[in-house]
Amino acid sequence: MTFKNTLEFAQQLDAEDVLSHYREEFHYPQVNGKDVIYFTGNSLGLQPKRSQKFVDEVMKDWRELAVEGHFYADKPWWDYHERLAEGLSKVVGAKPEEVSVMNTLTVNLHLLMVSFYRPTAKRFKIICEEKAFPSDQYMLQSQVRFHGLNPNEAIVELKKRDGEHSWRTQDIVQTIEEVGEELALVLMGGVNYYNGQVLDMKAITEAGKSVGAFVGWDLAHAVGNVKLQLHGWGADFAAWCSYKYMNSGPGNASGIFVHEKYLGQKDIPRFEGWWGTKKETRFLMEPEFDPIASADAWQLSNPPILSLAPYLASLELFDEVGMATLIEKQQKIVAYLEFILHEIDKQVESSFEIITPKDRGCQLSVFLHGEGRPLFDYLMKNGVITDWREPNVIRLAPAPFYCSFEDMYNFGQILKRGILQK
The missing domain is CATH 3.90.1150.10 (Aspartate Aminotransferase, domain 1)
Incomplete structure (x- = not known):
């Protein structure tokens, strides 16, 4: 045109x-x-008008039902988060059981690192992009130090070529291959916050897997913005915030993806809480953790319903449009x-x-x-x-x-x- x-x-x-x-x-x-002419949906999306209705529903149920809202509200609170899984799975290219909503982005990345960063004497390095979003840098550095390692030795930052403003996929893949058997994890932003580049997530995931590393994605600037096929690409995990292109409200809940091959495992390293136990046994208060056979197993506590309500409203828009x-x-x-x-x-x-x-x-x-x-x-x-x-x-x-x-x-x-x- x-x-x-x-x-x-x-x-x-x-x-x-x-x-x-x-x-x-x-x-x-x-x-x-x-x-206004609004160009900052990459920081905070505008408020959907229908969000108010979804929040008002929760406030009404809280007012009229109090604790009984967990089971007798029109959208019962105890499984409220499950209503987001179907819509989110379409947005990120996953199966509904591979998706959950909980906490906030950096909290979830820390929790997922428990499962997917397992350094050994030989395989301990992490590849990320240079000048990643500061929260990711702090998270990675603190995780490495937690395991008794030196960030300067364990974290490999992918640099751009001199005079260039974006990364070349061939350089990323080459670095992955060079680090090889020392590589424990590739964790990068799928869309770079500064230059707006969409990385070749499929090729990078394949490269990381080919050398035996876990591969995860920070999708803060990608979700609701670009085409994602997390399941098909074989990514091990991902996390994202919901308040940018997903329009869920300031500081709102994060989403996670965990590939189905890790679901239902009782022996996977994971920090656990009672909301990750099977619904059928949750209120029996059993002493042993029995994980839900979905990404919900990574949930720790009951989710914040007032936060999830505008997220659900926004997902309704995404579902309508595609x-x-x-x-x-x-x-x-x-x-x-x-x-x-x-x-x-x-x-x-x-x-x-x-x-x-x-x-x-x-x-x-x-x-x-x-x-x-x-x-x-x-x-x-x-x-x-x-x-x-x-x-x-x-x-x-x-x-x-x-x-x-x-x-x-x-x-x-x-x-x-x-x-x-x-």
Whole structure:
């Protein structure tokens, strides 16, 4: 398709967009009396309007039933989390029994490391990407120290080639092969938070498995954003947060994936709690742990129902639309945003450098050469909610549920004015 940098063309794209009416399903902040152009779904998704109904249901049941809500609410609390498994399994490419919801992301990664990081004298190294999200770095370093190892020796960071902004799959696979029999675990972000690159998770998983290592994925920026096939790829485990592209609310519950070959095992290393025991025996208060034959066996405590309610509401939207349709629009709207950036670049003295490769999801990370923080401040004051990373990078994430092609055009005009007004 040949794009045009005109309002009429952007409105035509919106008229043809099968998801355009889903904009009405979300609440928007306002600046200067107008709905914002929202580019930070990669940090916190907008609130679905139907979330309130799901939360109100729980509040009503709590008010009217109190403790009996565990068994007699319309959606009983004791198995509330199970309602999320089917929808999540479609989003991450898994079987429902391989998926559970609990805790928050870094907590879950720590818990999964108990099962999938088992260092020996020979096989003890972990491969991750350089400058991984800080929480992942801290988690890995503390896990390595917990096992009495030196992070400088045990953690192998994958670096980009000099002068390049993204990783090459061949370099990642080569590093995996070189570490070889010393490699215990590959744990990386499926979509890099900084440059927006989607890693070749299938190829990397296959490479890690071929040398006998466990392979896990931090999918914080991937879930609800890109196509995932965790079961088919043979990943051992994964975890993700739900408040970015999944729109479940600030700091909300994390999801996990555990491959079916590890389910139902009583002898797998795992920190255990009573909500991971079989439902049939849970309230018998037996002294021995009897794991549920699903990823729920990694649950420790009863889940926070008030947190799960908006997550369930958002999953209802994903189930209605399907990931294939979301990804189709995502690719088109990101391509249009890229076109708009190049068009504005021709009209101003500044130079834009998009550091996100073509293997991408919703996000474009852009170097604004010659520009600084004042441009970001101008965008924010003029209704463009975006993300700034030092020294001069903005991250733009047009989530397909609630961003429009007209938003992309209007952003280009605001960006141009912000540069020219200096």
